[in-house]
Amino acid sequence: MTPVPNATSSKTTTNTENRTRRPKYWLIGTDVSPFTIINRARPRLNSMNSSSNTKTTLKINKTDMSSPRVKVNLAWLFIVLITVLVFSILVKLGFWQLERAQYKSQWQQQLSERQAASVLNYSQLLNSAKGEVLTGFKLKTAVTPVSSDIFLLDNQIYQGRVGYLALQAVQVNEFQPWLLVELGFVPAGLNRSQLPNVEPISQPTVLEGRVYQKQVNPMSSELMAENAWPKRIQNLNIPQLARLIDRPLANLVLQPNNLDNSYPHPWQPIPLSSQKHHGYAVQWFSMAAVFAFLMGYLLFRKLKQSDK
Secondary structure, three states: OOOOOOHHHHHHHHHHHHHHHOOHHHOOOHHHOHHHHHHHHHHHHHHHHHOHHHHHHHHHHHHHHHOHHHHHHHHHHHHHHHHHHHHHHHHHHHHHHHHHHHHHHHHHHHHHHHHHOOOEOHHHHHHOOOOOOOOOOEEEEEEEOOOOOOEEEEEEEEOOEEEEEEEEEEEOOOOOOEEEEEEEEEEOOOOOOOOOOOOOOOOOEEEEEEEEOOOOOOOOOOOOOOOOOOEEEOOOOHHHHHHHHOOOEEEEEEEEOOOOOOOOOOOOOOOOOHHHHHHHHHHHHHHHHHHHHHHHHHHHHHHHHHHO
16 A cells, blocks of 8 residues: 655655755845844844933034023124124324315315405416315406306205306406306295296406305216206206206306305305204213123123023
C-alpha cells in the first residue's frame, strides 16, 4: 500500500522552495534594507532626544530667536537713534538762525552806512554795480519819460491793504540802460479785472532817492505779464521786462522821494530783522531741549522697569 504524503510536510516544503526561488533583486540582503537601517538608527535617535544637553541647546536657541526682550531692545535702539537725529536737526536749525541773524545785522549796518554816504550819479552807481548789491545807495539823476507805459507788480501789501507797486521805465541818456522808477503803492479794488489808473511821469525831471534790488524768488520768478495796459506782472524779473519793452534796463529800481504824487513808497530792504532771527533760534533750541528731556525721561523709565 502506497503511503499518503503528509500535508503539513508538503506545505512546509513548498514555502521553503518559494523562499529559495524568490528573485535576488527583490531585496539586496537584509543587512542594507530600509527597515534594518531604521531599526539600527532608532536607539541612537532615542538617546539623542533623551540627552539633556541636546534639549538644553535647542531650548536656548529657540529662546534667543523669539525672545520678546530682544525685540524690545531693538525697538528702543531705533527710538534712541531717531531721537539723536531729530535733536541734531533742531540744534542745526537754531545755529542756522543765529547765522542769519548775524548776516542781517551786518547788512543793516551796511545799509545805514550807505544812507549816510554821499549821493551818487547814474554813472557812479552803474560802476558800483559790478559784483555788489546796490540796495541802499542814494542816487540823483535826470530822466526823460519816453514811454508812459505802467507796470503793476501784483500781490503787494502796505499797512494791511492789498494792492500794486506801480513802476515806469524811463530813459537817462542814449548811451546807458534805462532806469526803472517806482511810482508808489496803489491800492487794489474789489474787482481784479479793473486795474487802477496810475499817473505816470510825463515830463523830463530830476529824480533823487534810494535804489534797491529785489531778491529772486526760487519758487516763482517769471514775469507772467498780462496783455492789457497798465500791464500787471507777478514778479519783478528785470531781464524779462527789458525784453518786453525792447530796451536795456539796469538791474535796479529807483525809489524817488521827490515825486509829485500821493502814492506811498514802502521801504523794506530786509524782510526779517536780526531780532526775529534770534527769536527763531531760541524757539529751535527750546524745542530741541524739550524733545531731548522727554525722550530721556521715557528711556529712563523703561530702563528702570527692565531692572525690576
